[in-house]
Amino acid sequence: MSAEASTSQNPAREVEGPFRRLLRATEVDTRVVGMVIALAVIWVGFDIAGKLITGNGLFLTPRNLWNLLVQTSSISVMATGMVLIIVMRHIDLSVGSVLGFIAVVIAYLQVYFLPHFFVAGSPWIWIIAMIAGLIIGSIIGAIHGALVAYTGIPSFIVTLSGLMFWRGAAFQIASGETIAPLDPTYALIGGGPYGSIGAFWSWVVGIVACVGVVWGLRNGRVQRNRFHFPLRPIWAEILVGVVMCAAIIGTVMLVNSYYWPRGVINQYAAAHNITVPPEGLFIAHGFAMPVLIALAVGLIMTFVTNRTLFGRYVYAIGGNPEAVELAGINTKKITIMAFTIMGLLAAVSAVVATARLNAAAIALGTTDELYVIAATVIGGTSLAGGTGTVFGAIFGALIMWSIQTGMTLLGFDTPVLQMTLGVVLSFAVWLDHVYRRRMK
C-alpha cells in the first residue's frame, strides 16, 4: 500500500511547476481557476473584437457589465437549485414553466384578486402576492419531488409533464393575456436606476463581504488548529484573502461607476427640486436588486451544499444512492426537499422577472429550463451525478450570458447566437470530461 501511495504522489510533485505549487498551497480548485480564466478570456476577447469590428470595445464598459450581471441573475438563481437536482442524478425540465406560472399567479393576485381586500396602493398587496408566489412555487416543487420519490416515474418525465402542465396553467389563469401593471414598489425588485441600492450601500455590502471573507479564512484556521491539522502557509492564506477582497471591491467599484442615464437624472432632479449643475449630476447605480438577490441565493445555497446535513446527503445520494439508503437515511425526503428548493428558486426568479417587466407575460421563462441546465453543466456539474458546485453554476450562467451579450454587441443575430451557444455547451462539457480523465 505504501509503495502504491508513493508512485501515485511523487511523480506529480517532481514535475510540479510554480503555478501548480501555488494552487496546492492555496488549496484553490483548479477548475475555479479555469473558469475565471475562461471568463476573463471571453470578456477581453469580445472587447478587442468589438474594437476591431465596430471601432469601439463596448464590452468592458460599466454599463455593459452592470447589465450583464442583472441579466444573469435570473438564470443563476435557478442554476444554484439545478445543481442539487443534477447532483442527485435527476433533472428538472419544468423550471421555465413554473417561473411563467408563478409570474402569472403573482400578477393575477396583485391586479385582480387582492385589490378586493385592500385599499389601492397598499403595500400588503404586493407583499402577500409575492409570498404566496414563493409558497406556491415551493409546493409545485414538492409535488414534483414527491412524484419522483414515490411513484418511480423518472424525474425527466415528471418535470417534462410539469413543463407542459404549468405553461398551460399559466395560459389558463391569464386567459392568454399579459397582466399589468404591477405595484411600483414591487417593480423595484426588478432593478433599474431606482431598483439599485446606490454607491453608499454598495460599499456597505462590499465591506461586509470582505469582513466575511477574512472571518471565514480565520475561522477555518482556528478550526483546523483545534485538532492540530496541517495549515495552509500564512502567505497563501493572505493571498487568497487579498484576491477575494480585491474581487469584491472591484465589483463594487464597477457597479458604482455606472451612472444613472441623463433622462432619469433630470426626472429625479425635477421631482426633488434639485438643479442639475452644468457639468452634470452623477448618481451611481450600485448593485441592482436582482444581482443582490442572486448573490444572496448563491451564498445561502453554497452554505446549504457545504455545511448542512441535507447538502451532504444530496451529494452522497449522487455518489451512491444505495449506500445512503443502507446508512438509514430517508432518501425520499431528501429528493422532495431538493425539488422543493428548486420550485422555490423558480418562484424567486419569477418575482425578479415580473418586477423587471412590471408585468406578467404568459410566455415568461420559456426555454429558461434549457439555459439553466446549460449554465449548470457549463459550470462543471456532471449529469452522471455526485459532482457540481453552486459557485460553478453561477459562473456557468455568467459565461453563457457573456457570450450572448458579446455576440449581440458585435451585431450577430439570434440564429448565429443560438448556434454558438450550442457549440459552447458541448465544448465546455468535453473540456470538463478531459479534465476529469486527466485528474484520475
Next chain:
Amino acid sequence: MTNTSNSVAAADQKAGTPLVEMREISIAFGGIKAVDHATIDLYPGEVVGLLGHNGAGKTTLIKVLSGAYQRDAGSIHINGEQVDINNPRDAKAQGIETIYQNLALADNLDAAANLYIGRELKTKFGTLDDVAMEAATRGVMGRLNPNFRRFKEPVKALSGGQRQSVAIARAINFNARILIMDEPTAALGPAETAQVGELIKQLKSEGIGIFLISHDLHDVFDLADRVTVMKNGRVVGTVKTSEVTHDEVLGMIIAGKCPPSAIPGPGALAH
C-alpha cells in the same frame, strides 16, 4: 483446521448466551423463498463463516440482520433478548455494523464523509463539523492502515485496499458488537487480504462477533471458528472448522450432505 485454541475458546463461550441468534428466519421475493426457516447464531469473540453458492441466500439472510431487508417470519435475539430490526438504523442501534460486498461507499465523498454517513458530527450551530469528523477519521484510520494519508480525496481515487479500510473503519468506529462482512477480501490483493485477516483477528480478540460471508474456503478455514452452509435458501448445517475437512464442507455446499460432526439444518440431505 489447526485452530484448536480458537475452537476451545468458542466451545467455552458456547456455555453462555449467544450474542446473536436468528431463529427460523424466512423471506420471500415474489413467491421465491430466498431464505427459508434459517437459524444461525454467533457468540462473542467468534467468527462464523457463511458459505454457499451464489443465490443460496447468505447475503439475503444477513441483510435481514443488518436491516436492509425485512423478514417475513422468524425472530432475532441479541444477548438472548428478542429485538425488532426493521431498518438499518435499528440494526446500528443494536451495535450491528455491516461491510457490504460493494462497500457501499459514496465514491464522490472523502473518507471522513463516508465514515460518518448518516451519523454526521455537528457543531453547536447544527452545521457539519467536518474538522472533527476528519480528526476522528485520522484516528481510526491510523489504527487500521497507518500509511493512509489521502483524507481530502474522494474515495473513488483510492485503491481497493484503502477503500476496504474506509469501509471497515466505518463499521468499527461506532462501537460495533456484531460485525457482518460480506466478501471482505473479494476485491483485494494477497497483501491486503492478509491485512484484513489480521484485522479480523484483532476485532475478535476485542470480543466482537463476526459473520463472514465468503466464497474462499481457505479464508474461511483460516478465520472462522464455525461455518454455516446454506443451499437454496435453507441451512444445510453448522460445523466447527476444526472438525471438518475442506472436502466435507464442499460436500455440504454442493450436495447438501452433512458430515457426522455437523449439526444438520432443514436443508440437509436426508440420510
